[in-house]
Amino acid sequence: xFGQCGNRAIMKTAPVIARATLADASVIAEIYAxxxxxxxxxxxxxxxxxxxxxxxISKIQGSGWPWLVARDAAGEIVxxxxxGQMAPRPAYRFACETSIYLRPDMLGRGIGxxxxxxxxxxxxxxxxxxAVALISGDHPASVALHAKAGFVRAGQVKSVGRKxxxxxxxxxxxxxxxxxxxxxxxxxPD
Ligand SMILES: CC(C)(COP(=O)(O)OP(=O)(O)OC[C@H]1O[C@@H](n2cnc3c(N)ncnc32)[C@H](O)[C@@H]1OP(=O)(O)O)[C@@H](O)C(=O)NCCC(=O)NCCS
Numbered sequence: 001x002f003g004q005c006g007n008r009a010i011m012k013t014a015p016v017i018a019r020a021t022l023a024d025a026s027v028i029a030e031i032y033a034x035x036x037x038x039x040x041x042x043x044x045x046x047x048x049x050x051x052x053x054x055x056x057i058s059k060i061q062g063s064g065w066p067w068l069v070a071r072d073a074a075g076e077i078v079x080x081x082x083x084g085q086m087a088p089r090p091a092y093r094f095a096c097e098t099s100i101y102l103r104p105d106m107l108g109r110g111i112g113x114x115x116x117x118x119x120x121x122x123x124x125x126x127x128x129x130x131a132v133a134l135i136s137g138d139h140p141a142s143v144a145l146h147a148k149a150g151f152v153r154a155g156q157v158k159s160v161g162r163k164x165x166x167x168x169x170x171x172x173x174x175x176x177x178x179x180x181x182x183x184x185x186x187x188x189p190d
Pocket of ligand 1: 041100103106108111113134136140141145
């Protein structure tokens with residue numbers, strides 16, 4: 001199941017993707033903490049603890065939205081992804097924002113692509129019509145990952161973040177889900 005590429009073991013099988021449970025919260029917290037402390041993909045500075053991650057998972061899933069984990073052949077969590085409504089006000093209810101984070105030793109093996117494909121299918125099933133990714137610093141792997149999943153560049157705001165001594169731009173990428181904006185939703189509020 002695992003091959004060698006230089007000194008690095010590489011996963012050759014597709015990950016198994018499943019709905020996250022609260023039992024996964026500690027591994028998710030560990031993965032996210034790495035990106036909070038060492039990366040610029042997230043604008044958080046202090047890693048949330050396991051209770052906070054559990055609360056976030058409960059809030060997303062309790063709203064009927066997907067929070068997924070990817071596991072390797074041994075059953076270890078190698079990444080996770082979720083969507084939430086892109087902003088709280090009700091007119092945003094058909095637009096979701098995607099988030100995806102991999103264990104740092106698991107980047108560049110196709111896991112992100114598999115996880116994002118499953119996430120988009122689940123977001124569509126949850127009724128969302130647009131998926132939006134906010135990518136900081138024009139991160140090449142993230143841009144490539146989302147472009148491959150059908151996202152297009154929708155605009156960029158400059159220098160809205162400051163982390164690790166750098167000003168960070170935010171690139172918005174977007175793709176429709178299901179019928180997108182070609183049809184009205186089944187039900188409108190009164
Ligand atoms: C962004 C992230 C989720 C991508 O997942 P991944 O498993 O590494 O991505 P994949 O291996 O599926 O690669 C997706 C595509 O990006 C390309 N890619 C990967 N790294 C790249 C790089 N440094 N430069 C250019 N392209 C790159 C791959 O070649 C692949 O395209 P291909 O299938 O046509 O070859 C992962 O790198 C990650 O967790 N990064 C840190 C957190 C983060 O940035 N999250 C996203 C917030 S929006």
